[in-house]
Amino acid sequence: MRSKKKILRFFLFIGLLILLFATWYKYEYSMDKAKEFQVNATEYSRKLVIATQGSEFKNTVVNQIVNHFKKDSIFIKVVDISRLPDINPDNYTAIVLIHTWENFKPPTEIEEFINRTNAQQNKMIVFTTSGQGSHKMEGVDAITGASKMEDTLSYVNRIIERVNILMKHRTL
Structure with a gap:
């Protein structure tokens, strides 16, 4: 006994x-909840929404993207990923999703948004961070990497390049 x-x-x-x-x-x-804000006039024909999670790394990436595009005639909206159910992709020229791979999968909000808007993946830029820097959703063309501050500029430039392509060829 x-x-x-x-x-x-x-x-x-x-x-x-x-x-x-x-x-x-x-x-x-x-991840923390991301600070939500808007830049420029909502009347602009080109619109960018960035849905992200909050962290020092992700905040830096978002701020650099916003600083790059704020001088252009582009309406920019930054939201936390928890707001993705409220986002209608028809209202945006480009959609940037920035998230961390957690517990061997993407956050539910990201996965549900991508599945719900599958027909409009051509206007999405997904940046997935993980410890190894290689995890991403199957079937999604994502930029992947680890959340290393020294790599911020490289990721920002890749995201900006993809957003520029979408903004150049499309308006709402």
Whole structure:
């Protein structure tokens, strides 16, 4: 009987360690809510929406993209990914999705938005960050990378290049 109690205590201890690790991991690596804002007049014919998660890296990427395009006649809207159900892709010339690969999958909001708007993937630029920098949704042409501040400019330039192509050839 004594050995059964020891085994039970051992497994309870292991379970507690796993729970503590999971709580720490979620707290340490979960994304913040992104700050939402708009730049330029909503009347412009070219419109860009950026849906992102909040982190130092992602905020830097978003700010550099916005700073690049704010001098142009482009309406820019930045939202948290939790607002994606409210986004109608018909209202935008280009859509930039910036998210982290979490728990071996994209955030539910990203996956549901891409599935809901599958016919309009040609106006989407997806940037997926992960620890290894290689994870992305199957069937989605995404820019992938790790959230390393020293690589910010490279990712920003790739996103800007793709947005420029969409803005050059389309208006609403």
